[in-house]
Amino acid sequence: MSSFQIDHVVPENLADDPQKFQETKAKLNLGKDFDLTGFDNLLPCKPGANGQKGSIIMEPARIHYFLAIAADKKAEIEQRLPTNREPQESESALILLQQCLERSELSAEEVGRILEEHGERRRKYSVSSKR
Secondary structure (H helix, E strand, O other), X not given: OOOOEEEEOOOHHHHHOHHHHHHHHHHOOOOOOOOOOOHXXXXXXXXXXXXXXXXXXXXXXXXXXXXXXXXHHHHHHHHHOOOOOOOOHHHHHHHHHHXXXXXXXXXXXXXXXXXXXXXXXXHHHHHHHOO
């Protein structure tokens, strides 16, 4: 899993600009309920490709091609996901750190330091809870 990233076919940063998001949905003939973070808009991709694409909105034919692939895999992904599973706090934190690193909001060194501090706290908690 660490060798790929999840890419939003229709860029997720459109959520920050509702008017542009509505215009993009209309231009692409996407339904009014189209979800930027839904499985219909997510595909695995190599980190380099994801970084190159960034917030580019591809031409409609390409977007529909990739959205069709995502839609085709949606049922399988949902079936494989554990049911009634809330993401654990550590998983959410790791995802947030990865996103911050990808957006250059944190350096690799800062992420490493945060993970190291978190690991030390977990070890201390684990030792004290066994007493």
